[in-house]
Amino acid sequence: xxRTEEELKEVAKDLRKKAVTMIYEAQSGHPGGSLSVAxxxxxxYFGEMNIDPKNPKWEDRDRFILSKGxxxxxxxxxxxxxxxFPLDVLHTLRKEGSILQGHPDMKKCPGIDISTGxxxxxxxxxxxxxLAGKRDNKDYRVFVVVGDGEAQEGEIWEAANTAxxxxxxxxxxxxxxxxxxxxGTTDEVMPNGDLGKKFEAFGFDVYEIDxxxxxxxxHTLDMIRMRKNKKPHCIFAHTVKGKGVSYMExxxxxxxxxxxxxxxxxxxxxxxxxxx
Numbered sequence: 212x213x214r215t216e217e218e219l220k221e222v223a224k225d226l227r228k229k230a231v232t233m234i235y236e237a238q239s240g241h242p243g244g245s246l247s248v249a250x251x252x253x254x255x256y257f258g259e260m261n262i263d264p265k266n267p268k269w270e271d272r273d274r275f276i277l278s279k280g281x282x283x284x285x286x287x288x289x290x291x292x293x294x295x296f297p298l299d300v301l302h303t304l305r306k307e308g309s310i311l312q313g314h315p316d317m318k319k320c321p322g323i324d325i326s327t328g329x330x331x332x333x334x335x336x337x338x339x340x341x342l343a344g345k346r347d348n349k350d351y352r353v354f355v356v357v358g359d360g361e362a363q364e365g366e367i368w369e370a371a372n373t374a375x376x377x378x379x380x381x382x383x384x385x386x387x388x389x390x391x392x393x394x395g396t397t398d399e400v401m402p403n404g405d406l407g408k409k410f411e412a413f414g415f416d417v418y419e420i421d422x423x424x425x426x427x428x429x430h431t432l433d434m435i436r437m438r439k440n441k442k443p444h445c446i447f448a449h450t451v452k453g454k455g456v457s458y459m460e461x462x463x464x465x466x467x468x469x470x471x472x473x474x475x476x477x478x479x480x481x482x483x484x485x486x487x
Contacts (some may be wrong), residue, residue, distance in 0.1 A: 333355055458474065
C-alpha cells in the first residue's frame with residue numbers, strides 16, 4: 212500500500228536515526244550527506260519504486276544508484292528496514308567482513324544495484340542501465356543520487372549528454388545541492404553555477420525543489436511519472452547537510468566525522484523531537 216506523506220516523513224526520521232546510530236557505533240562514516248538525502252531515499256524506497264526485497268535481482272525492478280556512495284548508511288538503513296537483510300546487520304557498518312562497507316558493494320550487499328564510491332561514475336552507470344531498459348523494452352526506471360560537489364566531475368556531463376541523446380525518460384537524477392563538500396563550500400572548491408540550468412541545457416526536464424520537503428518530493432515524483440516527452444529528468448534539490456541535527460546542519464566539518472557519546476545522545480533527541 213502506498214504510504215502517505217506523513218508516513219514517509221516518519222520513515223525518513225527513522226532512517227536518519229538508524230544512519231546516525233550506525234556511524235556512531237562504527238566511529239566512522241559520513242553523517243552530513245546521509246542526512247541531507249534521507250527524505251528522497253525514503254520517498255523512493257518506501258513510496259515510489261517498484262521493488263521486491265525478496266527478489267533483489269528481479270529483472271523488472273526499478274534501480275537505485277547512490278552515486279555519492281559515501282553516504283551509504285542512509286541507503287543501508289532503507290534496505291534493512293525493507294527486509295533485504297536483517298536489521299541487526301546495521302550494527303556491523305565498516306567492520307571487517309561485513310556486507311556493509313564504507314561504500315556500497317553490489318557483490319556483498321543485497322539491494323545494491325551497482326558498486327559506487329569513485330565520485331562521478333554513478334550517473335554513467337545509471338545511463339547504461341536506463342539505455343538497456345529501453346532497448347530491452349522494459350518499464351523499469353533508474354534513480355540516481357548525485358552530489359553537488361560530485362557534479363564538478365566531467366564524467367557527470369558526458370553521461371548527461373548521453374542521456375539526452377538517447378531520450379532516456381526512464382532516468383531520474385536527484386541532485387543533492389547542499390552547497391558543501393569535503394573541505395569547503397562548492398563555490399570555494401569549484402563553482403558549479405546553476406546546476407539546474409546546466410542540466411536543462413543538457414536536455415533534461417528540471418524540477419527545482421526543497422529536497423528536505425516531503426510534499427515537494429512526492430509531488431515532483433508524481434509529475435515525472437505522468438510526463439511523457441522523451442526527456443531524462445533532474446530533480447534539482449536544495450538540501451541541508453546534516454538535516455535534523457542542529458550542530459551538524461550546514462557544517463562542513465560533519466562531512467565525514469562520527470559523533471561522540473554526548474553528540475550522539477543529542478542527535479537522537481533532536482531527530483526524535485523533529486528539529487525544524
